[in-house]
Amino acid sequence: MIQMTAEAAEATRTEPVVQMSGVSVSFPGVKALQSVGLTLRPGEVHALMGENGAGKSTLIKALTGVYSIDEGTIIVGGEPRTFHSPAESQAAGISTVYQEVNLCTNLTVAENMLLGREPRSFGRIDTRAMNRRAGETLTRLGLDIDPKSQLGTHPIAIQQLVAIARAVDIDAELLILDEPTSSLDADEVAKLFEVMRTLRAEGVAIVFVSHFLEQVFAISDRMTVLRNGQFVGEYLTAETTQLQLVQAMIGRELETLEKIEQAAEEHTVKTQGAPLMEVIDLGRKGSVESVDLQLFEGEVIGIAGLLGSGRTELARLLFGADTPDHGDMRMRSKGTKLRTPRQAIDHKIAFSSENRRSEGVIADLSIADNMVLAMQASRGWLRPIPARTKDRLVRKYIEALDIRPADPNALMRNLSGGNQQKVLLARWLITEPELLILDEPTRGIDIGAKAQIQQLVADLSKDGMSVVFISAELEEVLRLSDRLVVMRDRRKIDERANEDVTVSDVLEIIAGEVRNDA
Amino acid sequence: MTTVISPPESPAGSPAPRASRGFTFPTRFLPVIATIALFIAMFGVGSFRYEGFSSPQTLLSVLVDNSHLIVLAVGMTFVILTGGIDLSVGSVVALSTMIAAETLRAGWAAPLVIVTVLLTGSVLGLLMGLVIHYFEIQPFIVTLAGMFLARGLCYVISLESIPIKNETFTSFASGTIEIGDYFITPSVIVALVVLVIAAVVLHMTRFGRTVYAVGGSEQSALLMGLAVARTKVGVYVISGFCSALAGLLFSIYTLSGYNLGAVGMELDAIAAVVIGGTLLTGGSGLVLGSAVGVLVLGLIQSFISFDGTLSSWWTKITIGVLLLVFVLIQRLFTRRTT
Numbered sequence: 001m002i003q004m005t006a007e008a009a010e011a012t013r014t015e016p017v018v019q020m021s022g023v024s025v026s027f028p029g030v031k032a033l034q035s036v037g038l039t040l041r042p043g044e045v046h047a048l049m050g051e052n053g054a055g056k057s058t059l060i061k062a063l064t065g066v067y068s069i070d071e072g073t074i075i076v077g078g079e080p081r082t083f084h085s086p087a088e089s090q091a092a093g094i095s096t097v098y099q100e101v102n103l104c105t106n107l108t109v110a111e112n113m114l115l116g117r118e119p120r121s122f123g124r125i126d127t128r129a130m131n132r133r134a135g136e137t138l139t140r141l142g143l144d145i146d147p148k149s150q151l152g153t154h155p156i157a158i159q160q161l162v163a164i165a166r167a168v169d170i171d172a173e174l175l176i177l178d179e180p181t182s183s184l185d186a187d188e189v190a191k192l193f194e195v196m197r198t199l200r201a202e203g204v205a206i207v208f209v210s211h212f213l214e215q216v217f218a219i220s221d222r223m224t225v226l227r228n229g230q231f232v233g234e235y236l237t238a239e240t241t242q243l244q245l246v247q248a249m250i251g252r253e254l255e256t257l258e259k260i261e262q263a264a265e266e267h268t269v270k271t272q273g274a275p276l277m278e279v280i281d282l283g284r285k286g287s288v289e290s291v292d293l294q295l296f297e298g299e300v301i302g303i304a305g306l307l308g309s310g311r312t313e314l315a316r317l318l319f320g321a322d323t324p325d326h327g328d329m330r331m332r333s334k335g336t337k338l339r340t341p342r343q344a345i346d347h348k349i350a351f352s353s354e355n356r357r358s359e360g361v362i363a364d365l366s367i368a369d370n371m372v373l374a375m376q377a378s379r380g381w382l383r384p385i386p387a388r389t390k391d392r393l394v395r396k397y398i399e400a401l402d403i404r405p406a407d408p409n410a411l412m413r414n415l416s417g418g419n420q421q422k423v424l425l426a427r428w429l430i431t432e433p434e435l436l437i438l439d440e441p442t443r444g445i446d447i448g449a450k451a452q453i454q455q456l457v458a459d460l461s462k463d464g465m466s467v468v469f470i471s472a473e474l475e476e477v478l479r480l481s482d483r484l485v486v487m488r489d490r491r492k493i494d495e496r497a498n499e500d501v502t503v504s505d506v507l508e509i510i511a512g513e514v515r516n517d518a
Numbered sequence: 519m520t521t522v523i524s525p526p527e528s529p530a531g532s533p534a535p536r537a538s539r540g541f542t543f544p545t546r547f548l549p550v551i552a553t554i555a556l557f558i559a560m561f562g563v564g565s566f567r568y569e570g571f572s573s574p575q576t577l578l579s580v581l582v583d584n585s586h587l588i589v590l591a592v593g594m595t596f597v598i599l600t601g602g603i604d605l606s607v608g609s610v611v612a613l614s615t616m617i618a619a620e621t622l623r624a625g626w627a628a629p630l631v632i633v634t635v636l637l638t639g640s641v642l643g644l645l646m647g648l649v650i651h652y653f654e655i656q657p658f659i660v661t662l663a664g665m666f667l668a669r670g671l672c673y674v675i676s677l678e679s680i681p682i683k684n685e686t687f688t689s690f691a692s693g694t695i696e697i698g699d700y701f702i703t704p705s706v707i708v709a710l711v712v713l714v715i716a717a718v719v720l721h722m723t724r725f726g727r728t729v730y731a732v733g734g735s736e737q738s739a740l741l742m743g744l745a746v747a748r749t750k751v752g753v754y755v756i757s758g759f760c761s762a763l764a765g766l767l768f769s770i771y772t773l774s775g776y777n778l779g780a781v782g783m784e785l786d787a788i789a790a791v792v793i794g795g796t797l798l799t800g801g802s803g804l805v806l807g808s809a810v811g812v813l814v815l816g817l818i819q820s821f822i823s824f825d826g827t828l829s830s831w832w833t834k835i836t837i838g839v840l841l842l843v844f845v846l847i848q849r850l851f852t853r854r855t856t
Contacts, residue, residue, distance in 0.1 A: 087743030102741045104734030106801040107727070115731055116724065116744045124722040150546075166742070 015078060016041050017174050017205040018063065018094070023072035025062050027414065032058040035072065036231045038224055040174060040205045045196060047220035047237070048209045051249055055229040056209050060176055064089040064096050077173070095167030096176040101159040103166070105152030110134035112151050113166040137169045141195045157188040164195060168204075175199060176207040181215055193219050213242055227251050228448060256451040261479045263458050269299040269482050274333045276466050277435060279318070282327030287313040289491045290327060295435065300457065300467045302481025302498065304474055304506050310490035311470045312354055315437050318468065319351035320344040345378045350428035354440035354470075360424045361412050368394040368408035370423050375430045397426035402452060418449025425456065436460065437468040442476060454480060474503045486510060549795025550807040552847065556793075556840075557810055560817050568824040575700045580816035582702055585709035586611070586767040587815070590783065591790040591808040592716045593760025596753040598791050599720075600732045601800025602657040604754065606646065606664035607761040608783035610639050612776065613668040614765020618687075619680035619775025628686035636762045642668065643758020647751035661754075665784070672777035679776040682769060691770045705767045712763065716805045729753060733800025789837055790815055793844050814840070 018040040025033040033055045040046050048056050061067045063074060065083030073080050076092050083089040086096070103112045110131045111118075119129040134147035143161055151159060160180055167175050177196075181189050196206055196219060210216055216223065217237060225232040225248040232248050275294040283290040288310045295301055305311045316322045320338030329336050331347050338344045341351065353359040362370055371394050372385055379385065394408045401422040405415075412420060421441060428436060438457070442450040457480055461467055471477050477484065478501060486494040486509050494509045565572035581588075590607055597604045614635045621631045646664045650657050682688070694701040720726035728749045731739040740746050769775060794811030796803025818836045822828045 085743070086741050090743040096741070098741065102735070102738040104731045104738055104801065106734035107730055111727060111731075115727060115739075115742055118724055118727065120724075124718075125724065125727065127722075 016075075017077065019075040020059075020063060021073055021075075023059070023062055023074070024070045025058055025067055026070055031229060033062065033069075033229045036226060036229070038063075039234070040207060041222075042173070042205050043200055043203045044221045045200055045206045045208050045219050047216045047223040048207055048226070049216065049223055049245065049249055050226035050232075054226040054249070056226060057178065058229070059226065060096065060178055060207070060209070064094060064176070090170060093171065093173035094176065095170050095172035095174070096178065097160070097163045097167055097180055098178050101156060101163055103151055103159060103163055105150070105159075107151060108148055109138075109145055109151055109154070109162055110147035112162055113137065113147070113169055115166075117170070133169075134165075137165050141165055141168065141198060143191075143195075157184045160184065161188075161192065161195065164192070168199065172204060174205045174207070176209075178209045179211065180208075181210055181212060189215065213245065216245075217242065225249055256455065257479065260451070260454050260458050263462075264300070264480055264482075267300075267458070267462060267482065269296055271296050271299070275330075276332065277318070278330045278333075280328045280330075282317060282324050282329060284313070284317060284322055284324050287322060287490065288317060291317075291492045293485065293492070293495075295466050295468070297434075297466055298461055298464045299483065300461045300469055300481045301483050301485060302477035303468065303470045303485045303487060304477050304510075305487035306510065309487040311487050312439055313490065314487065314492075315351065315439050315468060315470060318344075318435075319349055319437055321351065342377070345374065345431065348432070348434040349437065350374070350431060350433035350435070351437040352424050352428055352439060352441055354443065356417070356421060356424065356443075360427075361420050363413035364411060366409045366411055367398070367403065367415070367423055370412050371397060371426050371430060374427045378431055393430050397429060401426055401456065416445070416449070418445035418452075421445055421449065421453065425453070429460075433465065435466045435468070437470075439470045440472065441469075442471060442473065450476075474506050478503065478506070546802070546804070549802075549848065550804050550810065553794050553807055553810045553814065553844075557814050557817065560814065560821070564817070564821055564824065568821075571820070571824055573700075576820055577813075578697075578700050578702050578706075580813055580820060581706045581709070583771075583819070584812050584816040585703070585705040586764040586771060587783070587786060587790065587812045588709040588809050589712050589760050589764040589767060590787040591794070591812050592712055592805055593757035593764075594784075594787045594791050595716070595794075595796055595803065595805045595808045596720075596729060596756045597657070598788070598796050598798060599729050599800055599803055600750055600753050601736070602650065602750070602753065603661065603788070603798075604643075604646075604664075604757045604761075605658065605661040605784050606642070606668055607757060607764070607787055608780045608785075609665045609668035609672070610642060610758060610761035611765040611768055611780040611783055612672050612778070613675075614639060614762045615769040615772070615779055616672045616675045616680070616775040616777055618766060618769045619682050620675050622682055622684040622687065623680055628684055631684075632766060635766055636759060639758040639760075639762025639765065640755050641758070643754040643756070643761070644751065646758070647754030650754065651747055651750045657754075669777075676775070676777065679774050679778075682773045682775065687770055688773065691773055705770060708763070708767060712760070713805060713809050720805055725749060725752065730801055733797075733802070735801075786815060786837075789841050792848075793840055795844075795848075797848055798845075 016039050018038070020036070020038040022035045022037065023033055024031070024035055036055065036059055038048070038059060048059065050056050058067065062069050065085050065088050068084070069082070074082065076094070081092060083092070107115070113134045114130050118125045119133060120126060131147045138145050138147060143165065145154070145158060145162065151162060154162070164175070164177070164180070180192060184192060196208070200206060208216070208220055220237045223235045223237055223240065223245065225235070225245070227249060232251070235245070235248070275296045277295045279291060279293050281290040281292065291314060303311050303314065313322070317324050320341050320343055323339050329338065336347065338347070344351070362373070368390065372390050376385055391408070397403070398406050398408065403419050403422050403426070412423065415423070425441065441453055454476065457467055457469060469477060469480050478498060481498050484496055484498045484501060484506070485492055486506060488510055561577070564576070590611065594604060594607060617635050617638060618631055621634060622628070642664060646660050649655060650660045690704055693704050695704065695707070720729060728739065728744050728746070731742070731744055732746055732749055736746060768780060772779065790811035791803070791808045792798060792811070793814055794803065794807030794809070796807060815837060818833050822830055822832055
């Protein structure tokens with residue numbers, strides 16, 4: 001069916017190019033896909049939608065033979081097929097362009113487009129014919145790129161287009177574009193869409209994965225939505241609104257989030273008396289200019305600000321990870337100097353870093369070992385935690401935080417991002433802190449885990465724990481915090497009670513300061 | 519024999535991509551041009567300082583004395599281009615000389631001996647390649663094991679050095695090819711033929727392009743559906759074959775099999791490849807550069823022997839300095855392009 005002529009293809013136009021049904025894929029301890037279906041028709045752009053961790057990439061890799069499927073069928077061109085490698089699926093007319101450009105920057109554009117299929121004469125590669133053919137394909141797609149130039153000399157956007165040109169040259173019946181626009185600017189996206197429309201008109205089926213809803217609505221004909229590795233539904237783009245799509249992607253977590261917001265609003269803090277922590281004129285050269293801040297028991301302070309505004313730097317000062325140049329700090333009205341994280345831990349302060357992978361997770365240790373690390377550190381290495389205590393604590397937090405798999409001996413590397421984050425939170429909760437500093441605790445984890453972590457923060461503050469919550473997602477900060485601190489250019493520019501503050505209010509505060517400066 | 523490349527006198531003279539040669543672009547030649555420039559500069563300094571150094575025979579003698587190393591460096595280039603390394607080659611050279619000497623002493627016919635040696639080297643390379651690819655073990659460790667294995671096998675064959683008295687081998691050894699007033703040996707011809715074949719394979723076959731692709735990004739090559747497994751195993755077979763061939767040339771050069779011979783020769787080969795401009799991370803470099811790298815190493819030795827007062831350890835010191843300088847240059851080069 002690869003050699004199907006144009007007429008034959010026309011005749012079977014309604015036949016799907018690919019039909020996946022009941023596909024399940026699992027990794028150690030994780031069920032990544034559960035009985036998912038996907039139907040791709042010729043001459044259609046099909047958007048594959050879902051939050052991070054919904055299973056989009058897994059589904060694509062299951063189709064192209066990178067992962068093997070546990071259950072289900074994949075019908076390609078009317079025949080059931082199982083691919084064992086990307087080479088096999090390519091031979092069947094399925095080409096994939098990944099988010100990261102998977103080409104060789106040390107070779108030329110033409111070589112990259114035709115690697116493995118170079119035109120040959122007498123066993124020798126015919127370089128001239130290769131450059132000509134590559135040039136023709138590029139021209140057909142309306143791309144002005146010198147096929148003889150080295151790929152590495154071009155910007156990522158051009159490399160991305162070359163990757164698509166390679167896929168097209170294979171005579172693909174199905175072209176999979178996995179987040180191709182994440183590194184492109186508006187003009188480059190327009191160029192990409194032009195190429196996609198050209199191919200669609202030629203009868204190619206295209207799978208388009210993107211996080212940008214506007215782009216999806218601009219280019220796609222049909223959408224399939226996944227959530228938590230499960231099939232939610234297939235929709236015609238023309239008959240779907242953005243709100244409907246978002247609801248399909250997020251699902252019942254939307255309700256949970258609304259509930260958290262309600263709880264946070266009802267949550268009140270006594271701001272009389274001595275604060276738990278007070279800093280006056282605290283700062284460090286090149287990191288944060290003098291900050292005054294009071295933090296009361298059971299209070300959640302949200303820190304908002306753009307990347308590089310000093311959010312993380314402030315958190316590190318509060319935790320003693322960086323030493324302040326000037327200013328005073330008081331814990332429960334007593335003058336305190338924090339020079340090392342160890343001292344902060346002794347003062348019952350905990351800090352969960354934004355760099356989960358490099359500063360928190362120890363991938364080759366088990367869930368249990370990762371959890372007791374901070375507690376062990378605060379006890380000193382000469383006083384091991386009794387096995388029974390350790391066991392009890394670990395089981396308690398696995399249950400309390402709904403960590404999956406619920407196996408204390410599972411290795412961290414096999415956990416999803418959300419579950420890793422929960423283990424890190426448990427690591428600090430075991431030390432029973434009075435102040436918990438969370439820097440970007442929900443970055444890069446799926447919506448379900450996000451909601452759970454927000455719920456946890458709300459519950460902890462209700463029990464009297466003080467929390468400093470830092471996140472780039474303003475909705476999250478506003479949902480959880482009692483008081484809001486806005487940072488910009490390494491300074492605190494605003495502080496207010498979080499009552500009826502909206503996202504646009506915060507953006508205005510950040511932008512307003514810019515106008516004042518100018 | 520160096521007509522394939524652009525004349526070294528005009529390194530920056532052709533910035534525009536030339537239509538006649540589709541696969542070339544100027545940046546790819548830069549490291550090789552640097553090596554050639556170094557070679558010419560060294561030759562100039564030598565000619566200036568020492569009487570008789572400027573004779574073409576100096577150059578030809580370098581070729582004669584190092585033809586086995588050129589073959590070795592060619593095989594090593596394939597491996598390094600994929601981002602691997604082969605530490606076994608020196609020991610395989612020694613093993614090859616031992617097998618040749620021992621079988622010749624036992625009265626085997628010369629062609630049979632040659633085939634046996636070449637087969638042994640290739641099979642050793644094949645085994646190492648299979649282990650490296652399918653068990654996903656570092657090439658450094660696998661070929662280190664191969665190095666010990668081959669060296670150990672030398673002692674299994676004989677504890678002492680074995681002289682070679684076979685007529686085919688001795689006549690090949692004493693044979694010379696006159697070029698005007700100067701001469702080279704048949705071994706030089708063998709080395710140059712290997713060099714040309716390697717260049718053709720690397721640049722004009724799918725296998726060759728896949729070697730570069732794997733070195734550029736193995737993950738990408740796999741996702742592009744290229745025959746990564748065959749290529750990765752293949753380069754170690756080639757390196758094994760070249761080691762065996764180099765061993766034959768070495769046994770002709772020394773007319774003996776010596777189990778302590780060629781110690782550290784794998785490092786000379788790696789040094790030559792790196793000085794020749796091939797990136798140790800793979801994906802970039804020319805086999806011609808490795809040959810020039812061998813000539814640079816050879817010329818250092820000529821320096822020492824012409825001077826007469828320098829200890830031969832200066833060879834090692836100079837190689838060390840050159841290697842460091844070239845690696846630093848490569849580092850700057852790659853940092854600039856990325």
